[in-house]
Amino acid sequence: MANILIVEDEMAIADLIAMNLKLVGHATTQIDDGNEVMAAIQATTPDLIILDVMLPNKDGFELMKEIAPLGVPVIFLTAKDQLDDKIMGLRSGADDYIVKPFAIIELITRIETVLKRYQVHSSIFRLEQLEVRLDEHVVLLNDEQVDLTTKEFSLLTLLIANQNLALSREKLLSLVWGVEFMGETRTIDVHIQKLRKKLSLEDRIKTVYKVGYRLEVR
Structure with missing residues (x-):
């Protein structure tokens, strides 16, 4: 990058x-x-x-x-x-x-x-059959556009930017929803499950035990 x-x-x-x-x-x-x-x-x-x-x-x-x-x-x-x-x-x-x-x-x-x-980054992320056009907010799977909500796209973008790194539920909640951890992180789990299903990332978005999630691209 x-x-x-x-x-x-x-x-x-x-x-x-x-x-x-x-x-x-x-x-x-x-x-x-x-x-x-x-x-x-x-x-x-x-x-x-x-x-x-x-x-x-x-x-x-x-x-x-x-x-x-x-x-x-x-x-x-x-x-x-x-x-x-x-x-x-x-x-x-x-x-x-x-x-x-x-x-x-x-x-x-x-x-x-x-x-x-400074626009020193790739605006397109590809992983197998998935293509994410970051600047355009467009997601393609097998060349077909997938509709994501604003929060789903923001969550996906954050996972891409920190690929192969474990992100805690609290950190994801803070960065995507703009709120501090208040004891309820189920909304993260729900959105992760939706991303996995919509984008066929069941084997790529890993659950990190007692921490959170990681997008594995290696």
Whole structure:
């Protein structure tokens, strides 16, 4: 889907991000030294950069002075949680600013939001006989259009954006319905069953025990 440069000197965090981005279909390159970033940008031409602030040799704020003129979207991912730091990061030209510790699903969602803003994503998702035209809100199964409700399409889009990742019922309820978990998630189960039946995804939308659901595309 997109080529993402991860600039992070904590290897465990960089590996975690890379693993999850690859699961949802992105390609990644990892850099752990501020001095190597500009060369890596030239070599890999990334669609988006995840940038730590505290890096060896050259920090993220300093790097943004060189990155900003290139027009590459940047998401700061840093332990620097002061308001002044966040303001500095956003004013430097970054598209988003996320503070550690972070939830991987939130990071992926924000990445998809930025990529969509720059239109760096595939607008068509295909899985066996299923075709989802994301920009057009059109779903085809065996070349025949399938009518989905607005909530069903939003739920499907969220599963596609986080393919191969387990999403909790609470998270799905919050992101699709815009409400916090209030002890009732049956509406998620009902909508998942409808998607499975309408789109013949019984073997693809997996139930994750005591968690929620995952769209399996591998």
